[in-house]
Amino acid sequence: MRNTTVDRKHRTHILTHWFSRSNRDRLLSVLSPMLLLVLWEISARANWIDTRFFPAPTEVFRAAGVMVKTGELWTNLSVSLVRIGIGFVLGAVPGILIGLAMGLFGTVRAIIQPLVDGTFPIPKIAILPLIMMIFGIGEESKYVVIAVAVIYLVLINTAAGVRNIEQIYLDVGKNYHAGKLMMFTDVAFPGALPMIVTGLKLGMGVALLVIVAAEFVGARSGIGYLIWSSWETFQVEHMYVGLLVSALLGFASAILLNILEYVIIPWKRR
Amino acid sequence: MSDSKPSARETAAFAGLVKADLRPDAPAATKIGVRGLRKRFAVKGRPVDALAGIDLDIRTGEFFCVVGPSGCGKTTLLRILAGLDTQTAGDIRVSRDQPVQASNPQTSAERPLNAMIFQEQSIFPWMNVRDNVAFGLKARGIPRNERYRIVEPYVRKVGLEGFADALPHQLSGGMKQRVSIARAFANDPEILLMDEPFAALDEQTKLILQTELIRIWEETRKTVVYVTHSIDEAIVLSDRIMVMSARPGRIKEIIDVADVFARPRLVETVKSSPQYGEVFGRVWALLRDEVVGRPEQLLSHVR
Numbered sequence: 001m002r003n004t005t006v007d008r009k010h011r012t013h014i015l016t017h018w019f020s021r022s023n024r025d026r027l028l029s030v031l032s033p034m035l036l037l038v039l040w041e042i043s044a045r046a047n048w049i050d051t052r053f054f055p056a057p058t059e060v061f062r063a064a065g066v067m068v069k070t071g072e073l074w075t076n077l078s079v080s081l082v083r084i085g086i087g088f089v090l091g092a093v094p095g096i097l098i099g100l101a102m103g104l105f106g107t108v109r110a111i112i113q114p115l116v117d118g119t120f121p122i123p124k125i126a127i128l129p130l131i132m133m134i135f136g137i138g139e140e141s142k143y144v145v146i147a148v149a150v151i152y153l154v155l156i157n158t159a160a161g162v163r164n165i166e167q168i169y170l171d172v173g174k175n176y177h178a179g180k181l182m183m184f185t186d187v188a189f190p191g192a193l194p195m196i197v198t199g200l201k202l203g204m205g206v207a208l209l210v211i212v213a214a215e216f217v218g219a220r221s222g223i224g225y226l227i228w229s230s231w232e233t234f235q236v237e238h239m240y241v242g243l244l245v246s247a248l249l250g251f252a253s254a255i256l257l258n259i260l261e262y263v264i265i266p267w268k269r270r
Numbered sequence: 271m272s273d274s275k276p277s278a279r280e281t282a283a284f285a286g287l288v289k290a291d292l293r294p295d296a297p298a299a300t301k302i303g304v305r306g307l308r309k310r311f312a313v314k315g316r317p318v319d320a321l322a323g324i325d326l327d328i329r330t331g332e333f334f335c336v337v338g339p340s341g342c343g344k345t346t347l348l349r350i351l352a353g354l355d356t357q358t359a360g361d362i363r364v365s366r367d368q369p370v371q372a373s374n375p376q377t378s379a380e381r382p383l384n385a386m387i388f389q390e391q392s393i394f395p396w397m398n399v400r401d402n403v404a405f406g407l408k409a410r411g412i413p414r415n416e417r418y419r420i421v422e423p424y425v426r427k428v429g430l431e432g433f434a435d436a437l438p439h440q441l442s443g444g445m446k447q448r449v450s451i452a453r454a455f456a457n458d459p460e461i462l463l464m465d466e467p468f469a470a471l472d473e474q475t476k477l478i479l480q481t482e483l484i485r486i487w488e489e490t491r492k493t494v495v496y497v498t499h500s501i502d503e504a505i506v507l508s509d510r511i512m513v514m515s516a517r518p519g520r521i522k523e524i525i526d527v528a529d530v531f532a533r534p535r536l537v538e539t540v541k542s543s544p545q546y547g548e549v550f551g552r553v554w555a556l557l558r559d560e561v562v563g564r565p566e567q568l569l570s571h572v573r
């Protein structure tokens with residue numbers, strides 16, 4: 001009586017599909033933060049929590065709306081974006097180049113490796129005063145502190161990526177007598193690309209950390225400045241807006257780098 | 271096993287070479303002459319002899335199979351022949367084919383001596399099938415359009431038409447091995463070195479690829495050195511089968527089957543012929559001595 005093909009068609013029916021296990025889990029992971037926001041809102045309105053520290057989410061969104069209208073939000077965000085963008089490129093490009101050179105040439109590695117090992121453990125924000133001393137309190141010092149933070153992670157991962165290319169690929173190159181340039185462009189570089197992108201992702205994470213910290217103390221604008229000055233003037237809603245924006249910044253950069261990874265490393269797509 | 275065995279083999283091989291050289295109507299010229307080849311590895315400070323005196327003449331245009339228990343030095347031998355490793359001692363002489371016409375665009379750059387087809391997955395995951403197959407041609411400086419034109423029939427020959435733009439991760443294991451076979455043939459080397467290329471594939475895929483390999487080889491008649499641990503594969507494919515002994519790696523015997531199984535060959539004709547069982551028995555008798563009494567060998571084969 002029962003027909004299997006009909007059964008199978010039924011299984012793909014939209015309702016069954018929506019409530020299949022993975023979709024239910026997805027739904028739950030959307031609901032849980034929403035529920036928290038709702039609880040927060042209720043608690044704030046009922047004065048169960050101290051609204052001086054935890055203003056209602058609707059208040060935060062209202063403040064955000066005002067800040068968007070006055071342009072205050074965009075001014076600070078764009079300043080931070082430019083700093084991250086320039087600083088990131090300043091760190092990533094030489095990081096990739098030096099990392100590739102270290103991976104390919106023993107001599108370069110012998111010279112650079114001890115310098116990297118010796119200075120990497122220093123928390124990058126700790127050298128901000130030194131950098132401000134050298135580059136002044138202007139924009140340059142922000143670029144430089146981000147670049148310094150980014151270069152390490154990109155360089156270390158790139159060098160490791162080249163060093164960890166599977167021997168078989170180098171053997172193939174050798175067997176077909178590929179020249180030095182082709183070994184680089186067709187084997188070493190694409191082989192190291194996944195690790196390079198990993199380095200870029202880690203570098204971006206640190207860049208966000210460092211820029212906010214740098215703007216706390218040494219800036220008159222930026223998302224970090226927004227958060228810090230809101231605290232100083234006790235505009236708590238504004239502070240939450242700053243936190244929200246920095247979280248969005250983190251999301252956006254992660255998505256951007258994932259897209260980059262998807263486009264330039266098609267063989268790692270799942 | 272006595273120590274005199276390899277030296278007896280040695281003399282026999284040299285005698286064979288001398289005879290062949292003296293006869294003006296020698297039927298087959300020597301393509302690769304190997305003399306006293308040794309390879310010693312240091313494993314945790316202790317020397318391990320992977321190859322202990324190999325003397326061997328591989329003829330031009332023959333399909334030469336090497337069988338032996340795992341760890342007897344088959345891969346080591348191929349890697350040395352490919353120039354990927356250097357021997358500890360001994361000599362390898364390769365006679366090059368007649369220089370091909372320079373007007374032939376396929377050989378506008380120097381024709382390569384050998385191409386190796388590896389046991390493990392060896393095609394570049396970041397290149398599509400076409401660029402993988404064209405890798406050797408690119409290394410020879412052949413311009414892009416030209417090498418794509420050369421590569422096209424080889425992609426077709428291994429049954430990958432329609433997959434030229436696919437990336438390796440979109441292909442099955444058997445298809446990937448086809449790519450590496452096409453890569454080797456497209457580069458038109460004088461010698462093909464194949465290291466258990468089908469060992470990781472399922473039985474049906476293996477049969478299909480063996481059939482195709484026989485067909486392509488019978489068309490091109492390149493000198494092939496083919497390593498396998500499968501007796502049946504060795505019989506089906508080869509002109510001669512070299513059985514090796516392990517620890518240290520030596521030649522046990524070379525069995526000529528070129529005249530036993532006529533060409534063009536079909537896998538099923540070879541396997542159903544009465545001589546097949548006979549040759550199988552001979553090779554197995556030689557190999558059994560190596561495996562029995564070495565339980566670690568049995569285990570490594572199971573793995």
Ligand SMILES: Nc1ncnc2c1ncn2[C@@H]1O[C@H](COP(=O)(O)OP(=O)(O)O)[C@@H](O)[C@H]1O
Pocket residue numbers: 311312313318319320338339340341342343344345346347
């Ligand atoms: N790079 C290496 N370093 C040390 N020992 C090796 C190396 N390559 C192979 N060997 C040893 O040489 C012997 C022969 O290895 P191999 O040629 O791979 O055998 P087969 O291909 O016949 O299975 C083995 O004992 C193996 O452990």
Ligand SMILES: [Mg+2]
Pocket residue numbers: 344345389
């Ligand atoms: Mg092997």
